Amino acid sequence: MVVPSAAGRDMSPESLPLGTIPTVDMSAPSGRGELARRLVRACAERGFFKVVNHGVPARAAARLDAAASAFFARPAPEKQAAGPPDPLGYGSRNIGANGDVGELEYLILHADPAAVASKATVIDAEDPARFSAAVNEYVDAVRRLACRVLDLLGEGLGLRDPASFSWLISAVDSDSLLRINHYPASAATAEDASKSGGNGIGFGEHTDPQILSVLRANDVDGLQVLLPDDGRRGAGDEWVPVPADPAAFFINVGDLLQALTNGRLVSIRHRVMASTSRPRLSAIYFAAPPLHARIAALPETVTAGSPRRYRPFTWAEYKKAMYAHRLSHNRLDLFHASGEDDADDTNS
Numbered sequence: 001m002v003v004p005s006a007a008g009r010d011m012s013p014e015s016l017p018l019g020t021i022p023t024v025d026m027s028a029p030s031g032r033g034e035l036a037r038r039l040v041r042a043c044a045e046r047g048f049f050k051v052v053n054h055g056v057p058a059r060a061a062a063r064l065d066a067a068a069s070a071f072f073a074r075p076a077p078e079k080q081a082a083g084p085p086d087p088l089g090y091g092s093r094n095i096g097a098n099g100d101v102g103e104l105e106y107l108i109l110h111a112d113p114a115a116v117a118s119k120a121t122v123i124d125a126e127d128p129a130r131f132s133a134a135v136n137e138y139v140d141a142v143r144r145l146a147c148r149v150l151d152l153l154g155e156g157l158g159l160r161d162p163a164s165f166s167w168l169i170s171a172v173d174s175d176s177l178l179r180i181n182h183y184p185a186s187a188a189t190a191e192d193a194s195k196s197g198g199n200g201i202g203f204g205e206h207t208d209p210q211i212l213s214v215l216r217a218n219d220v221d222g223l224q225v226l227l228p229d230d231g232r233r234g235a236g237d238e239w240v241p242v243p244a245d246p247a248a249f250f251i252n253v254g255d256l257l258q259a260l261t262n263g264r265l266v267s268i269r270h271r272v273m274a275s276t277s278r279p280r281l282s283a284i285y286f287a288a289p290p291l292h293a294r295i296a297a298l299p300e301t302v303t304a305g306s307p308r309r310y311r312p313f314t315w316a317e318y319k320k321a322m323y324a325h326r327l328s329h330n331r332l333d334l335f336h337a338s339g340e341d342d343a344d345d346t347n348s
């Protein structure tokens, strides 16, 4: 039975419970087909889910955390030697080049081992090889997880080639990134923060531009996701806190996966709130295609009832538009098939 919602969208009785964040067990206790269906449902209804039994060795995560913590503990001038973010490298408070600020410092690295090696000399001057090894081992493990998820999504969506998504991020010239965020401890409440000029925002609201983001953080809360009002509640979109779980991964659909699936899978808005008494450390692998990759809705996702939503574009073209806009900008709107917005228009 299909129940029409107040908003006119069909709600199958199997829809996820209101306001919940799905957890997906990658060990597939109920079989591969069911796992693929669960992943598609999580990405279509939420664009965000928690993953357990993910297969990423705890040792790889611990090594990355140790390398990152050692870097962030260094004196400011030493850290600044790895910056400013251009857009790769070390940054503090300023996010991107268009006036966004957050209560954090961060490292953005290209995921390619050669690029990691060239940055490692300024990040860990004492032992750059140790830093590179920690990053490469971690990136390798999370890329595998991202590929497994993407292949299952391809299967669940019934694509002729279920590897269409994972193929894009596995290319040797893929433009994937690793970002490590460090939100310093502040005993501040949201009220204290606003008195001192802060706004309680660690990382402002945004969607991730790439294909898939794979996040792991320590045991400090702060991440929130904007769950869409699916019409059953009628109270509008809602910011939902994501309880920390350092043993799990959190995965979200990026803008490119929304475009490739013609809007079937949704790129979710998220943010990090800053008022915490302990530092938050997070690492996010942004799985991206090569710069020249052409992003167009896969034919299986374009139907008479669901016409093409976005015009085809390359990742390079999308990146240009993304860097020209503020963090919170809805970048996919610039690429609407019938939209009047112009992707080269740099006013946000």
Ligand SMILES: C=C1C[C@]23C[C@@]1(O)CC[C@H]2[C@@]12CC[C@H](O)[C@@](C)(C(=O)O1)[C@H]2[C@@H]3C(=O)O
Pocket (backbone or CB within 6 Å): 087, 095, 096, 097, 098, 100, 108, 177, 179, 206, 207, 208, 209, 210, 286, 322, 323, 324, 325, 326, 327
């Ligand atoms: C304000 C910005 C920072 C960002 C580039 C942008 O112009 C808009 C997208 C931002 C974002 C969000 C997700 C990732 O953290 C990030 C690395 C990315 O690919 O897009 C950041 C960019 C950044 O910090 O350079």
Ligand SMILES: O=C(O)CCC(=O)C(=O)O
Pocket (backbone or CB within 6 Å): 179, 181, 203, 208, 215, 217, 223, 270, 271, 272, 282, 284
């Ligand atoms: O640091 C976090 O937990 C999330 C940050 C984030 O969304 C990002 O870097 O794109």
Ligand SMILES: [Fe+2]
Pocket (backbone or CB within 6 Å): 206, 207, 208, 270
């Ligand atoms: Fe993000």
